[in-house]
Each structure stands twice: as structure tokens, then as C-alpha cells.
Amino acid sequence: MDPQFWRDRWQEGRIAFHEGRPNALLSRFASRLEGRKRVLVPLCGKSDDLAYLASRGHEVVGIELVEDAVRAFFAEHGLAPEIDGTRYSAAGITLFARDVFDVTSAELGAIDAVYDRAALVALPPELRVKYVAHLRAIAGAVPGLLVAIDYPQELLPGPPFSVPDAEVRTHFASVELLAEDKLQGGRVAELGVAVERIYAVTL
Numbered sequence: 001m002d003p004q005f006w007r008d009r010w011q012e013g014r015i016a017f018h019e020g021r022p023n024a025l026l027s028r029f030a031s032r033l034e035g036r037k038r039v040l041v042p043l044c045g046k047s048d049d050l051a052y053l054a055s056r057g058h059e060v061v062g063i064e065l066v067e068d069a070v071r072a073f074f075a076e077h078g079l080a081p082e083i084d085g086t087r088y089s090a091a092g093i094t095l096f097a098r099d100v101f102d103v104t105s106a107e108l109g110a111i112d113a114v115y116d117r118a119a120l121v122a123l124p125p126e127l128r129v130k131y132v133a134h135l136r137a138i139a140g141a142v143p144g145l146l147v148a149i150d151y152p153q154e155l156l157p158g159p160p161f162s163v164p165d166a167e168v169r170t171h172f173a174s175v176e177l178l179a180e181d182k183l184q185g186g187r188v189a190e191l192g193v194a195v196e197r198i199y200a201v202t203l
């Protein structure tokens with residue numbers, strides 16, 4: 001997607017994807033990340049999942065294109081981050097205000113797990129293969145949790161895009177479906193047919 005698309009959405013406050021609380025499926029299955037020290041959260045927005053993962057003892061590393069979203073995360077959590085270029089850190093949470101495709105493994109350091117909610121599904125089909133390959137390059141073949149949505153794509157243009165179970169299985173070295181629920185909240189949920197799934201995956 002054109003980076004300006006996301007900058008405009010943040011500037012205009014069109015961020016219905018922001019749940020304002022930890023994701024319900026993450027809360028149910030966060031124990032799957034236990035023992036994994038540094039968790040990468042790509043395309044993290046200002047998600048409360050970042051603080052939730054930190055509260056469970058993980059070091060959290062997020063990557064978010066829009067710097068205002070990064071600043072908003074820390075401000076809304078009452079944190080004054082140390083800022084080094086585009087790297088913001090406080091309370092065990094480091095956020096890179098960068099395009100994920102420009103971030104290298106050397107900058108990130110060792111990563112022990114990945115958590116993706118509304119990141120893979122934010123990308124158009126032609127970018128999704130490149131995105132997962134890039135995650136593998138910068139994080140290594142680590143385990144993680146993926147929250148994806150599935151709905152008839154012809155009913156609405158993305159993002160969020162539908163990434164059905166069959167496609168999820170093409171992207172990762174291993175895939176285990178943990179649970180699925182009716183999608184709640186937002187215009188895709190209003191279709192009444194959308195499903196949200198959480199998977200344990202290995203990059």
C-alpha cells in the first residue's frame with residue numbers, strides 16, 4: 001500500500017482497527033508465547049497488545065510506519081520514551097517508527113517470537129508473501145501467534161483483506177489453528193459473515 005494511505009488514516013483518525021483493549025484471542029492464547037523473551041509486533045499501530053505483552057514479562061519490539069501512532073502509544077500509556085532517531089523506548093517496549101521493509105535484523109537484535117494482529121491482513125495479496133519472507137529474514141524461523149480475518153473479499157475492498165485459512169497455510173513453515181470467533185467491531189464485522197482466527201505459527 002502507498003504509505004500515504006496509512007498516514008492519511010492516522011491523521012484523519014480513521015483507525016477503526018484500533019481495539020482500545022488487548023485483543024480477546026491474544027488474551028486467551030498469550031500463554032503460547034511464555035518463555036519467549038523478545039516479541040516482535042510488526043505493523044503495531046498503537047495497539048494495547050503491546051502493553052499487554054509487556055505486562056506478561058515480554059520485551060516488546062514494535063514496528064509502525066506512522067510516527068504519530070508511535071508517539072500516541074507512549075503518550076496514552078503515560079510513558080516518556082527515550083528517543084534515538086526513529087526508535088522510541090520505555091518500560092520494556094521499543095517501537096521503531098519505520099517501514100517494516102526497511103528494518104534489518106541487525107537493528108532489531110535477537111527476536112524470540114512474533115505476534116501479528118491486523119498486520120498480514122492489512123497488506124494486499126502481492127505484498128503478503130514478501131512480508132512473511134521479510135519477517136523470516138529479520139526475526140528468524142521463530143514461533144508466533146497470528147490473528148487473521150476471513151470474509152468474502154468481493155463484499156468489501158480491503159484493507160483489512162480477507163486471508164482465509166488455506167492462504168495462511170501457504171505462508172508459514174507450520175500452522176496450528178487455535179480458535180475462531182465471529183469478528184466483532186468495524187465495517188467488516190457488520191457484514192455478519194466475517195470470522196477471526198488465531199493461529200500458532202512458525203515463520
Ligand SMILES: C[S@@+](CC[C@H](N)C(=O)[O-])C[C@H]1O[C@@H](n2cnc3c(N)ncnc32)[C@H](O)[C@@H]1O
Pocket residue numbers: 006007017018019042043044045046047063064065066069098099100101117118119122
Ligand atoms: C490495520 S492496522 C493494525 C495495527 C495494530 N496491529 C492493531 O492491531 O491495532 C495496520 C498498521 O500498520 C501500519 N503499516 C502499514 N504499512 C506499514 C509498513 N510498511 N511498515 C510499518 N507499518 C505499516 C499502519 O500505519 C497501521 O497502523
